[in-house]
Amino acid sequence: MSLDSQITADPFVDKPATKRANNRATNQDAILRAARLVFAELGYGGTTVRDIIRRTDLATGTFYNYFDNKEQVFLALNTQIGEELRALLAQGRQQAKTFEELIANNYLTYFTYFANNPQNYALTRSNRGRDGANVNMEGPQVKAGLAEMQADIEQAMQLGRVSKMDAAMLTAAIGGVAFSILDDMMQRNPVQPKQAAEFATRLFMSGIST
Amino acid sequence: MSLDSQITADPFVDKPATKRANNRATNQDAILRAARLVFAELGYGGTTVRDIIRRTDLATGTFYNYFDNKEQVFLALNTQIGEELRALLAQGRQQAKTFEELIANNYLTYFTYFANNPQNYALTRSNRGRDGANVNMEGPQVKAGLAEMQADIEQAMQLGRVSKMDAAMLTAAIGGVAFSILDDMMQRNPVQPKQAAEFATRLFMSGIST
Amino acid sequence: MSLDSQITADPFVDKPATKRANNRATNQDAILRAARLVFAELGYGGTTVRDIIRRTDLATGTFYNYFDNKEQVFLALNTQIGEELRALLAQGRQQAKTFEELIANNYLTYFTYFANNPQNYALTRSNRGRDGANVNMEGPQVKAGLAEMQADIEQAMQLGRVSKMDAAMLTAAIGGVAFSILDDMMQRNPVQPKQAAEFATRLFMSGIST
């Protein structure tokens, strides 16, 4: 029912007698960190603004100094994660010399990221689906990430590194496999991102015929 | 904000002089039909019981003669669709003589079903994700469907129709591709289930190397 | 959560295939019997008309053929018990030759009645207090019973069987002791009406000086 339970803006300082001199960045960050936990735990729909600030040492009204409403925090959170992950993925693809490497790097990066950030996995997972319309395969970050990948795939096709085919569908398929195998992987113990990435890569390279 | 806007128990008859004319089956069905639309439009989280009955010529209290709460209607709806679809899929797999046919039949059935029932696609799509915990890759119906498929896949492995590999991961992958390509397909115009099924099948049979 | 659980209008006949030929008296009685249980269990405020008919094999609407609403059944029930008890008490007083006997008979009758009818005790006890305004020391039946006793007391004063004093207060006191000692008695095991009556009688005859 509680992961941490109290996220102070600055965890190393006890609440001073005089009201803490919070600065903008610190408070905003405290809200975001609390929101990440709460969304992961209760899902977007089940979360209230009060659930978030309760996990903070801030007051209700303070929330509205930083965000317009629940949706905006959620968006900010997703943007944070999305941008971080997209950067990693893009970097992985750029280092690839063959198409197989591109696929393999992508999956390994993706699975490893969530294996190392299970909290972020919980967040996205609890909120896959719409309900606020900013999540899922259709969330703006995911969409952007898929678009970037599709561009790289199309380029690879141009360069003859892979036979030409419906790039949109291929991209969708790669994404779909990423999501579903991620779920499968995270349920296992131990979590083995490397093995998951290999499975997915092999599947895309040569199908089940392997 | 409104697709239809008034679902009478019997659309061919104007509100009868008497209000009590409706019989059990009819009213239950009217609620389900209204709920299907509303959930598709607003998503599970965004839907209120009042939204549902408002799309009906029934009274508030009548809703509770048929369902305990929002979750139960939603469940009923999902069960309806899920059981119908699972039956079709199972049937397709049983008719398959090779593993390729199994995959191909599965995809074709799946894509065709939603191509023909766009309303049901809208419903599932708006509610992919949790929030009520009965939907998505983890919804009971989807879970059951995947379990059935995994069983058939394992049997095929026993029979040597496909090389042995991690059946759970393979099942997850097949499911993931189904979801993501379905989305891609439904956005296109015209909707081409056959083509989508062929793409997915080929991918699984021999990867991108084709 | 259930004392009996199904009070059929006629407990000796299984529900016949054809709708039972209930006659007025039978149905009315079935409702009263069910109501007695339910009021005892849930209290007047906590009881709904549906709670009552649910304990019956009758239909909701049938209730309204016999009673206007919850209050009326409750009233009828109280009238039943009240009249029965008042008759017993009056009879006991008439047989008394001295004032002490009058008091003693009254208490013994009263305590014995509830010792033998614990269900009726539960009913009155759960509903002592107002909430519907027909219960308690001020319920019409109790009021009537006290008035009858007061009349007998006044007569005894006229006859010189007891010294003159404020008859209304004395009546109230006798009643108050009846209620409070009844509660005390019913909580004990075994229930000893005779002992309780003796205690109360002695108290009124000579106070604690005994």
Place this chain on the structure above:
Amino acid sequence: MSLDSQITADPFVDKPATKRANNRATNQDAILRAARLVFAELGYGGTTVRDIIRRTDLATGTFYNYFDNKEQVFLALNTQIGEELRALLAQGRQQAKTFEELIANNYLTYFTYFANNPQNYALTRSNRGRDGANVNMEGPQVKAGLAEMQADIEQAMQLGRVSKMDAAMLTAAIGGVAFSILDDMMQRNPVQPKQAAEFATRLFMSGIST
């Protein structure tokens, strides 16, 4: 249907220009005062939270800033009265040198209290009975008060100030007489607590033989 009709937090000041002027203590108190009236008028069962806040210039939600629900306000109210009255009663008993004084002080304190606080009498009277289970002879406050008195009575028995007898029954009887004579007294005009106390005391000391 209305005694007063609007209880402002501060009756001497017209609604101030600002709505937020009220402080915690004031609002809490306004709710309690309104509740006292409403419970007295409609009884516990007949009272809704809306009835209470309607008698206030506060908003619905504000009620829930101070109390969890109807039962809690009721409890708070009863606790207030109960503790006040129990303290007075205990004090009266401690000042008694004989057992007769103990009884006499008790009754005089009790009857005087309600003679001076008719609103509190209305409250307890309308709610004597259960329905929420916190009232009456069985309400926690009454129970506590009776227990305290029983302890003092038992001590008096030890000290030989009164002959030994069933202390529980005696306590119950004293309580029952208090309730019933209180009702009788409050109906009279003028209200004469002294006379009522004398009557009750004499009754307990020497019975009707006086």
Place this chain on the structure above:
DNA sequence: CATGAATGAGTATTCATTCAT
């Protein structure tokens, strides 16, 4: 800026009562 109490619109749910069959 921070605070946190006040606000009140909004939602789920119940239940007495009606009435077509």
Place this chain on the structure above:
DNA sequence: CATGAATGAATACTCATTCAT
């Protein structure tokens, strides 16, 4: 008369948002 589904007014309670301090 009996039936039991339909009705809809009524209530408890929540929660995003405001705003005086």
